[in-house]
Amino acid sequence: MNKQIAIEMKGVTKTFGSVIANNNVDLTVYKGEILAVLGENGCGKTTLMNMIAGIYYPDAGSIYIDGKEVNIHSPADAFAHGIGMIHQHFKLVDLFTAAENVILGNSSGERYNIARVSGEVKQIADRYGFRIDPDKKIYDMSVSEKQTVEIIKVLYRGAEILILDEPSAVLTPQETDRLFEVLRRMRDDGKSIIIITHKLHEVLSISDRVAILRKGEHIATVNTKETTAEALTEMMVGRKVTLNIDRPTPENVQDRLVVKNLSMVDIEGIKVLDNISFTARSGEILGIAGIAGSGQRELLEAIAGLKPLESGEIIFNRPKKNLPVSFYHKSLSDVKALAAENKFHYEDGTPVDLTGMTNREIRALVNEGKILFNEDDVMNLRDKTPLQIREVGVRLSFVPEDRLGMGLVGNMDIVDNMMLRSYRKSHSMFVDRKRPSDLADRVVEELEVVTPSTHTAVRRLSGGNVQKVLVGREIAAAPAVLMAAYPVRGLDINSSYTIYNLLTEQKKSGVAVVFVGEDLDVLLELCDRIMVICAGRITGIVDGRTVTKEEVGLLMTKTDSDTKKEV
Amino acid sequence: MMFLDYILTSVALGMTFLLGCTGEILTEKAGHLNLGIPGIMCIGGASGCLALKYCYGMPGFFVVTLAIIASILGGALMGAIYSFLTVTLKANQNVTGLAMTTFGVGVTKYIMSGMAIDATKNYLYALEYFRAPFAKSTTGLNSWGVMMYLAIAIALASAYVLSRTRVGLHLRAVGENPATADAVGINVTAYKYGATCIGSAVAALGGLYYIMDFMGSVEAYKTIEALGWLSVALVIFTLWKPLVSIVGSILFGMLYLASSIIPSLGINLGMSATPLLQMLPYVVTIIVLVITSISKKRENQPPASLGIPYFREER
Numbered sequence: 001m002n003k004q005i006a007i008e009m010k011g012v013t014k015t016f017g018s019v020i021a022n023n024n025v026d027l028t029v030y031k032g033e034i035l036a037v038l039g040e041n042g043c044g045k046t047t048l049m050n051m052i053a054g055i056y057y058p059d060a061g062s063i064y065i066d067g068k069e070v071n072i073h074s075p076a077d078a079f080a081h082g083i084g085m086i087h088q089h090f091k092l093v094d095l096f097t098a099a100e101n102v103i104l105g106n107s108s109g110e111r112y113n114i115a116r117v118s119g120e121v122k123q124i125a126d127r128y129g130f131r132i133d134p135d136k137k138i139y140d141m142s143v144s145e146k147q148t149v150e151i152i153k154v155l156y157r158g159a160e161i162l163i164l165d166e167p168s169a170v171l172t173p174q175e176t177d178r179l180f181e182v183l184r185r186m187r188d189d190g191k192s193i194i195i196i197t198h199k200l201h202e203v204l205s206i207s208d209r210v211a212i213l214r215k216g217e218h219i220a221t222v223n224t225k226e227t228t229a230e231a232l233t234e235m236m237v238g239r240k241v242t243l244n245i246d247r248p249t250p251e252n253v254q255d256r257l258v259v260k261n262l263s264m265v266d267i268e269g270i271k272v273l274d275n276i277s278f279t280a281r282s283g284e285i286l287g288i289a290g291i292a293g294s295g296q297r298e299l300l301e302a303i304a305g306l307k308p309l310e311s312g313e314i315i316f317n318r319p320k321k322n323l324p325v326s327f328y329h330k331s332l333s334d335v336k337a338l339a340a341e342n343k344f345h346y347e348d349g350t351p352v353d354l355t356g357m358t359n360r361e362i363r364a365l366v367n368e369g370k371i372l373f374n375e376d377d378v379m380n381l382r383d384k385t386p387l388q389i390r391e392v393g394v395r396l397s398f399v400p401e402d403r404l405g406m407g408l409v410g411n412m413d414i415v416d417n418m419m420l421r422s423y424r425k426s427h428s429m430f431v432d433r434k435r436p437s438d439l440a441d442r443v444v445e446e447l448e449v450v451t452p453s454t455h456t457a458v459r460r461l462s463g464g465n466v467q468k469v470l471v472g473r474e475i476a477a478a479p480a481v482l483m484a485a486y487p488v489r490g491l492d493i494n495s496s497y498t499i500y501n502l503l504t505e506q507k508k509s510g511v512a513v514v515f516v517g518e519d520l521d522v523l524l525e526l527c528d529r530i531m532v533i534c535a536g537r538i539t540g541i542v543d544g545r546t547v548t549k550e551e552v553g554l555l556m557t558k559t560d561s562d563t564k565k566e567v
Numbered sequence: 568m569m570f571l572d573y574i575l576t577s578v579a580l581g582m583t584f585l586l587g588c589t590g591e592i593l594t595e596k597a598g599h600l601n602l603g604i605p606g607i608m609c610i611g612g613a614s615g616c617l618a619l620k621y622c623y624g625m626p627g628f629f630v631v632t633l634a635i636i637a638s639i640l641g642g643a644l645m646g647a648i649y650s651f652l653t654v655t656l657k658a659n660q661n662v663t664g665l666a667m668t669t670f671g672v673g674v675t676k677y678i679m680s681g682m683a684i685d686a687t688k689n690y691l692y693a694l695e696y697f698r699a700p701f702a703k704s705t706t707g708l709n710s711w712g713v714m715m716y717l718a719i720a721i722a723l724a725s726a727y728v729l730s731r732t733r734v735g736l737h738l739r740a741v742g743e744n745p746a747t748a749d750a751v752g753i754n755v756t757a758y759k760y761g762a763t764c765i766g767s768a769v770a771a772l773g774g775l776y777y778i779m780d781f782m783g784s785v786e787a788y789k790t791i792e793a794l795g796w797l798s799v800a801l802v803i804f805t806l807w808k809p810l811v812s813i814v815g816s817i818l819f820g821m822l823y824l825a826s827s828i829i830p831s832l833g834i835n836l837g838m839s840a841t842p843l844l845q846m847l848p849y850v851v852t853i854i855v856l857v858i859t860s861i862s863k864k865r866e867n868q869p870p871a872s873l874g875i876p877y878f879r880e881e882r
Contacts, residue, residue, distance in 0.1 A: 076752035091747040093740050095865060103733075104740050105751030112733040139865055153751075 003030040005067065006161055006192040007052065007083075012061035014047055021047040024061070025218045027211055029161065034183060034193045036207035036224070038200075040236055040493060044216040045196050049163050052194075053085035054078035065161075084154025085163040090146050092138045098149045099134040102156045124155050128185050143291070144175040151182075161192045168202055172291060173520060173553035180206045198493070200229045201521065212236055237494060245500050245525045247545075248508060250284040255317055256512035257303070257394070257481050262312030264302055272298045274537045276312070280481060280512040285503060287527030287544060288516040289552055295536035296516045300483050304396040305386040314381040318392060318480065332359060335366060344371045390421075393480035407470050410459030414440045414451065417458055418473055443472035447498065471499060475506060482506055485516040500526055520549050534558055573828045574821070579711060581820030582718040583608075583777045587798025588805065588812045589722045590642075590770030595802060596729065597762035598742040598872040599653060602664025604770050605795025606671020607645045611771025612778040612788055613675040614641025616682060619690040619779075627696035631713060634693065634775060642771020645671060646764035654759045657876040672792050679788040686785040690778075697779045714776040719813060721769055726809040738762055742870035745877040755877060773798065797823065800852040806859060806867045822847040 009027040021044045029035050039045045050056045054072040062069050065081050072078050092101050099118040118134040125132045130148050168176040183193055211221040212235045219235050257280040264273040273295050280286050288296055301307045344352035365371050381389050408417050418436035440454040447468040451461055471487050488496040507513050517523045527544040532555035540555040587608055594601045618637030622630045649667050652658040682689040698712040729735040740748040741758045749755050778787040805811040826844035859867045
């Protein structure tokens with residue numbers, strides 16, 4: 001093939017302080033090709049692209065466009081050279097229409113006329129097969145429409161080289177397919193497309209060539225046709241990695257958590273969960289699939305007692321184990337009253353009689369955990385406080401986009417973060433630091449957390465290690481139900497598989513695992529059953545072993561009421 | 568007081584609000600909540616009057632033009648100080664704005680009380696020029712001076728620029744989402760400085776208008792601050808739309824003067840009711856706030872980044 005070079009990077013190096021983000025990277029992109037840039041988190045792929053897009057300026061090395069050396073100091077320079085980058089987080093003004101966003105910042109000499117711009121946007125859309133209404137406001141648009149606006153924005157400015165940063169992260173499989181079709185059409189039109197991703201199957205399906213980065217260095221660029229997923233992973237990680245998730249058949253399955261007709265409204269009165277009913281079973285992983293923001297977060301928060309329900313029941317069938325009354329933080333008078341009603345028993349099963357005891361004696365009995373509740377094994381979590389729900393063994397580990405937002409305090413060390421969950425258990429006026437410290441040591445050791453010590457502030461650990469600490473702490477409490485939301489968010493392949501294995505371990509030990517994931521391929525490999533939600537409603541609960549990706553994808557965007565129930 | 572008179576006076580008073588409000592809208596569209604508007608309006612009046620002191624004896628046209636230019640410069644200077652603190656140094660906008668108001672009111676008192684000694688010669692001589700060219704009479708439609716028409720023209724021009732031009736589109740983008748504006752190559756800092764300084768200059772004219780046209784008295788400068796706060800409230804009332812603010816300012820004028828018309832309608836409220844009636848504009852603003860907060864229509868909300876300093880992402 002005799003192809004023209006569109007952009008060439010020679011010996012590009014970029015450092016941030018003492019960290020080398022890119023070291024002596026050479027990269028060539030031809031006209032009319034799709035190049036995938038592949039690498040683990042923190043390998044420097046985004047930094048490299050940001051240097052082409054004018055966000056960073058390289059410390060050393062040079063960039064050539066059409067054979068001429070260029071200096072790209074700002075995004076405006078990049079535009080002038082025909083380079084357009086579509087960021088992962090869209091840069092659009094919500095209140096403006098698509099056309100207004102497209103024309104924004106474009107200071108060509110022509111008179112400002114939004115109707116003309118709308119027409120031009122339509123033309124570009126028709127040429128490449130986008131579906132878009134130029135006069136629609138951004139806040140009315142779906143994620144994929146917003147992405148379309150971003151792409152048209154760079155095309156409108158005459159971009160010849162397009163960089164897409166993880167474009168499929170927010171799309172359903174169908175939307176991704178449509179995007180890829182458009183990208184192929186643009187390639188055939190002679191444009192160069194660079195796509196950053198860490199989804200291997202996408203790399204294999206869309207790209208012509210793959211450039212692999214590892215720890216800031218360019219490892220190799222290979223033709224997609226001549227490579228396999230295994231070979232790419234090996235180059236990416238630097239050693240052989242097995243990409244199989246162990247999925248043993250569930251054993252000793254019991255209904256653990258039964259959610260019935262749960263509905264919830266948000267602060268603005270909009271229904272975020274609508275009549276949700278499902279069962280989470282012990283020894284099983286229940287996956288929750290759906291486009292981001294379909295109500296996954298709200299559902300888990302409702303179960304954990306963090307958000308009030310509008311209606312519905314959450315029935316928790318507790319594994320047979322009665323809890324000490326001390327867990328419920330009852331006052332002394334409450335304890336006496338409950339004892340009179342015959343609500344307590346001792347560990348050996350004999351009933352508790354507190355008559356004739358001094359307050360001090362009663363308090364000692366309670367604090368030592370000798371008095372147990374005669375509670376039913378079935379309880380409705382709806383009436384319980386978040387603390388009680390946690391104590392009976394329903395644990396939530398939620399990893400938000402910024403990783404530290406919920407569950408861990410960034411400036412505190414690992415031990416202190418462990419203590420956040422246990423400080424109530426010490427009975428003196430001083431906190432017990434011994435047990436949290438032991439737990440921290442255990443988590444660090446068993447989960448291979450890379451940290452200088454357990455007294456390092458969590459914020460200074462890398463993303464994967466932070467998530468291991470978070471998940472590890474919840475697992476350590478030996479939960480009956482473990483809810484993990486996005487536990488692998490932003491993690492590289494290696495760390496992700498560690499987390500998947502952790503979840504499978506929990507499943508084997510009889511825990512009911514609820515896993516909210518983003519990557520459909522993983523959900524299909526890991527989960528026993530998959531519940532799909534769309535706009536706050538369940539659109540189907542399917543068997544993870546037999547369902548196909550396309551079926552799940554369809555359910556993710558289904559809006560009509562006929563739901564699919566197979567399991 | 569006759570009813571027609573009441574309406575005409577309300578319109579005239581409303582122009583003070585209109586200038587202050589248009590200036591604040593321009594500033595807020597760039598994402599900056601300038602609570603210094605009352606102080607800036609005071610400074611606008613003071614600097615205009617200061618110029619008049621040195622214009623004594625000049626032809627009327629020059630007198631008015633120079634006073635307006637001085638007022639614009641005074642306001643723009645205040646705007647520049649505010650921008651430097653909030654845009655460049657990223658200081659808290661509320662605190663900075665309140666400080667500007669305190670500062671402006673204080674400086675104005677100092678300047679104006681000094682000139683009050685021979686006010687007629689120092690600045691009040693120019694009253695007749697400000698009421699020109701339409702009439703020199705002080706009542707009825709004919710009393711409307713040149714600055715009233717200027718106020719309406721500025722409001723119309725602002726509405727046109729904001730909705731129909733590239734500059735307006737960019738300015739709104741800066742106020743809605745500065746990171747996006749920055750990414751497409753709009754100079755966010757320049758727009759913020761520009762909008763704040765121009766907005767302050769427009770608001771400053773409100774102060775000059777109030778002293779030299781509407782009131783025309785030595786004591787006038789003392790009540791500007793209160794009107795300044797009403798102008799800020801008017802911005803919320805008009806939902807950040809300069810066209811609505813023309814009607815809104817007249818309504819505010821009528822509400823503010825309601826205490827003067829009600830007794831003539833045969834209702835006797837007594838002296839103590841006057842201050843209560845003067846609260847009416849604020850009550851109306853609160854009602855509007857409640858309604859718009861309930862309706863949640865995106866177009867009726869304040870600019871999304873209002874009050875939030877913009878830090879360019881470094882990594």
